[in-house]
Amino acid sequence: MEMNTLTQKTSLRLGEFDIIAAYFKDLTDQDGVALGIGDDAAIIDLSLQSKIQLVVASDTLVDGVHFPSDASAYQIAQRALCVNLSDMAAMAATPRWFTLALTLPKEKANRQWLKDFSMGLAEVALEYNCALIGGDTTAGPLSITITMLGEVPVGAGLARSGATAGDGVYVTGFLGDGAAGLLAITKVDSFRNKPKIISERLLSLFYKPLPQIITALKIRHLASACIDISDGLVADLGHICRSSGVAASVDTAMLPIHPDLRENFQDQCHGWALFGGDDYQLCFTVPPADLSIIDDWIYQGELDATRIGVIVSSSDNNPAVLIDGFKSLERLRGFDHFIP
């Protein structure tokens, strides 16, 4: 029985959460917060005049698992909040409030670390207009759990389950940057002969993915299903398929891959785009009648998205996601440069 650290006084000094709180009381909009940080719980006023539903998601980031141990407090905070905001985008919800549960080893529980962490968090919170309403700081191995609360008009939330055969399949932004960013962190040598700006862009995206809130709100009334790509396109589109009882066919020639990756990692980039994770782009489906609206927005530059495939009917023998007409596992063998 390991009991060395089991004590009654398990919270860090009160003052340490106060540092975090201090950055939020002035910086971020506390609209709707009737009672904020500093009590046993927060109290929120709901906008009862408009009919809304509450959207709730929790995500944990663990040291050495979701970020490298030498990541800065500022970087960790930004990634933690962005990853949680991405869940709001996946539901087409407007992020409003969040709680922070920060578990921190004693050696990091100093003013500078907490100040850097708070700054990173506050910048993202300000950018996405959501307010820290409370939380918990605890001594222990470094991990961060954020619970994000958002709002959608009743019935407007996008679940994974609405896709039907014939719907177009779209993704936002570029795919594969998440996997390449992880490589830039774990295998620095792979980037030795590449221009420095390539790994800089990837590292910046790794620590601050760009939650697709604005895009999600724009396509909300047209899309039939939506998910954010955290486990990889094939895995996440597979979630839409299983939830919707359909299959999907993806055309690899259409995958949006950044020129940096196409030029420098031509053998790996398609594998990353299909099977890599951590992109935090959206994958969404649109019924046939509305495809032209979406395609027109894309053409006009009003929407940063790409049509990559189509939803097809599912049979028991069918895998969830077909890639260029092949079962995805067979196709995976074609991307053997992919580093899992």
Add this chain to the structure above:
Amino acid sequence: MEMNTLTQKTSLRLGEFDIIAAYFKDLTDQDGVALGIGDDAAIIDLSLQSKIQLVVASDTLVDGVHFPSDASAYQIAQRALCVNLSDMAAMAATPRWFTLALTLPKEKANRQWLKDFSMGLAEVALEYNCALIGGDTTAGPLSITITMLGEVPVGAGLARSGATAGDGVYVTGFLGDGAAGLLAITKVDSFRNKPKIISERLLSLFYKPLPQIITALKIRHLASACIDISDGLVADLGHICRSSGVAASVDTAMLPIHPDLRENFQDQCHGWALFGGDDYQLCFTVPPADLSIIDDWIYQGELDATRIGVIVSSSDNNPAVLIDGFKSLERLRGFDHFIP
């Protein structure tokens, strides 16, 4: 840079959260849950007909810090949920929904552990009528963060800040059991010559504290301030005092201490009741006009609470909490048998 475990596939197998989900879909009331476990976020229907505010709290429990490493999955789950429910009691809120962020080392990520954990969680959720709506399972050092959502009628929530001079100070149940329970875990020898039933009661309370929801709802319209006792009476009543700009005077002769502790730990029990933590009882204040109602309820056996002191006006020289008229630090010296 410790990078061994940094990978893209950081979630445990999907099936493992499904085990947890399976225990909740049938067991607990999913009232108000428009979209539950299995999407990127949960969607909640708010009861718009009655004017309510949302109450939100997050609490983390870490292995070896908040529970001993040999605690069972069932015990850990019960303690985690009860501690979070206690925050709802502290606000006089009705618990409704919660998310679970479970970080679990690979060696514990097996069906039996998850089944035991789910059972413990489901039993408490059923008892307190709240529903698991989503969460995250991650590989890493064992810790549990629960975010609890509750409801209060607009303005009915009890903050720490409402106490004024002349208010009576009450606590529910018994004090000191939390500190004694911790001793029963960490220093088994202290209980060697005592009847076994004593440590059994304390261990049972340690792993399943009794969130005072019903009491909180009963006193909600009368109390001026409320907190749950997690850091110890003096510390937590001190929070009420600082938030309210008042001081408090406590009479140790009035402290409710279980006969087991009075008889077997007569030297330590008052120290535990004052300075120990983990009791998860409520400390609340009541204006003079309503004291007779509360005292009558107590007399009639309708309310399990004890009046232990009075709120007094604060001066700069005043400590927040006076114990038998003494400053609490002086008084602490009188309880030198107290094991911190």
